[in-house]
Every structure is written in C-alpha cells, then in structure tokens.
Amino acid sequence: MNLGFIGTGSMGSLLIEAFIQSEALKAEQLSASNRTKDKTKKLKEKYPELRIYPSNIEVALESDIVFICVKPLEFKNVIDEIKNVLLPSQVIVSITSPILIKHLEDQLPCKIAKIIPSITNHERSGASLCMYGNKITEEDKQTLESLLESISEPLRISEQFTRVTSDISSCGPAFLAFFIQNFVDAAVEETGIPKEEATRLASEMVLGTGKLLTTGGFTPETLKERVSVPGGITAEGLKMMSNELHGVFNQLIKTTHAKYEEDLNKIESMFYDSSKN
Structure with missing residues (x-):
C-alpha cells in the first residue's frame, strides 16, 4: 500500500x-x-x-x-x-x-x-x-x-460534530498549553520559583492527569472531587476559577464555531460559484 x-x-x-x-x-x-x-x-x-x-x-x-x-x-x-x-x-x-x-x-x-x-x-x-x-x-x-x-x-x-470534536481533540492541546503557560508564568511571578522547575512540575502533572482520566478510571468530575477537600486549598482555588471563568468555555466554543462558519462560507462560494462559471 x-x-x-x-x-x-x-x-x-x-x-x-x-x-x-x-x-x-x-x-x-x-x-x-x-x-x-x-x-x-x-x-x-x-x-x-x-x-x-x-x-x-x-x-x-x-x-x-x-x-x-x-x-x-x-x-x-x-x-x-x-x-x-x-x-x-x-x-x-x-x-x-x-x-x-x-x-x-x-x-x-x-x-x-x-x-x-x-x-x-x-x-x-x-x-x-x-x-x-x-x-x-x-x-x-x-x-x-x-x-x-x-x-x-x-x-x-458524525460530520455534523466535526467542529466541536476538533475543538476538544485537535485544538484542545493548544488551549491546555495556554492554561499551563499562564499557570507557570503566574507561579514564577508570584513566588520566584524557577520557570524550568515550574514547567516540569506542570508537565508531569498533565501527563499524570491524562493517565488518571484514561486508564485510571477517573472522570473529570470524580478526579476533581478526589483532589478537592471541602474547605481546603484546592476547593478555594476551584471556587475562584468557577467564578472568574464563568461562561469562558461556552464563549470559546462559540468563537471557534464562528470561525468555522466563516471558513465554510468561503469554501462553499469557492467550490460552487466557480463551478457555475
């Protein structure tokens, strides 16, 4: 072949x-x-x-x-x-x-x-x-x-879900890397931890989390519950992010879909208008 x-x-x-x-x-x-x-x-x-x-x-x-x-x-x-x-x-x-x-x-x-x-x-x-x-x-x-x-x-x-599945599977690594980059930069700025050390810690954390969510038997919800103790530090951080990021991910999906529709309209015009000429 x-x-x-x-x-x-x-x-x-x-x-x-x-x-x-x-x-x-x-x-x-x-x-x-x-x-x-x-x-x-x-x-x-x-x-x-x-x-x-x-x-x-x-x-x-x-x-x-x-x-x-x-x-x-x-x-x-x-x-x-x-x-x-x-x-x-x-x-x-x-x-x-x-x-x-x-x-x-x-x-x-x-x-x-x-x-x-x-x-x-x-x-x-x-x-x-x-x-x-x-x-x-x-x-x-x-x-x-x-x-x-x-x-x-x-x-x-199904092809009707091309965009949203691509958002998660193909765009997701960039979105996750953006989160990690900002998490690391904030840690360096607020505490002085060496960037290389913070980056390695964050990278190993993502690798381990991926294994927990695939072969480890956890879902995002159960993993969050397992790590977060009521009244604890993780819970406080999650509460802050829940408030600050409310609606952000919905807007992310809307943004990628709007760009997709824009590209699709251009392609439709290119394929079918040119075929009439």
Whole structure:
C-alpha cells in the first residue's frame, strides 16, 4: 500500500513522521509534494527513502490513499489539479475540518474520507476523528483505521460534530498549553520559583492527569472531587476559577464555531460559484 501526502506543513509532516516512526509504514511506501520545496527537502534528508515529487499529480498517480494536508482556501486548487488522474479505487483523505465530504464527492471520482488528526498523534496518543463518504467500503474504513491505530485511537464521528470534536481533540492541546503557560508564568511571578522547575512540575502533572482520566478510571468530575477537600486549598482555588471563568468555555466554543462558519462560507462560494462559471 502506498500513501501520498499533498502538503507537508505542520500536520502533513507530523503524520508522515508518525507513520514511519511507529513502523506502520516504511518510508518507501510514502510520497509527498509541497509548494515550499524546503519542507520536503528536510523530510527527505531525515528519511532518504521517502519519495518526493515536484507535482501533486505525481503523488496522486503513485498513491492508493492520498492525504490532502493544505489550508482550506488552497483545497480547491489542489483537487482541480489532480481530479482528472484519480481512479474510483483510490481514497482521498481530507484533514481540513471546513472541507465537507459533499464538497469532495461532488468534485472527485474516487472514495472520500475526512480524518482530523491531533498533534498528540506525534506521541502515538490522542484521537483521530474519522468520517466517511458514501462510496467508501467497510474494508477501506478498516484499512485506514488500522493505520491510524498505530499513532492514535481512531473514533468514528458524525460530520455534523466535526467542529466541536476538533475543538476538544485537535485544538484542545493548544488551549491546555495556554492554561499551563499562564499557570507557570503566574507561579514564577508570584513566588520566584524557577520557570524550568515550574514547567516540569506542570508537565508531569498533565501527563499524570491524562493517565488518571484514561486508564485510571477517573472522570473529570470524580478526579476533581478526589483532589478537592471541602474547605481546603484546592476547593478555594476551584471556587475562584468557577467564578472568574464563568461562561469562558461556552464563549470559546462559540468563537471557534464562528470561525468555522466563516471558513465554510468561503469554501462553499469557492467550490460552487466557480463551478457555475
């Protein structure tokens, strides 16, 4: 099986490296193209057997499954470039949340999947959010999910929940890192603790908390209750955050959804207005 990657930015290169390092695939089974040649050059230097092509068409011709890892507004140009060389047996995988499955099924002759990865997949952890088009078979789904199991936990979701599941799974690491960064900075400012020490403590805390919430049998609610003693220091801190952060997370979801809708409207216009011309 050969996998192709069109776009080797942050997520494209992450997936390539994760598949190779997990030994799910060998480098010679992977091909890639990118409009910025320095990015593919660096991957080639690290993985000499990786096949690098100057054009997206060559990647499409050489691959059973093609991951398209470009920005939303670049997507239409890519599929216009490759659609005439694609076969019904091939699978195109979008990793871009506002690109809907219907957009691709309306434009392409092949099978369509949408898979939203997470930066946590780099450490063979976290989820991969899986959505499938009408043409894709159960065998195709199993093939993709078998690959993804080497770097993540594949979860099938409804496309209508793309944004909120991505908020938690894919954006969540950045949101959590923001919290940790501010927690550490405040600790340094208020107490003088060395930043390196506070960062290490916070990082180990997050790692341990993740294990408690996955293999440790805790839920967020039961973990909070276990740590917080009524009238204690933790309880006082939770009370303060509950007051100060009231509504913040609702507003966070509203903000990400508003941006998603903005991008989706631009993409709808790009896909369907251009098809009328």
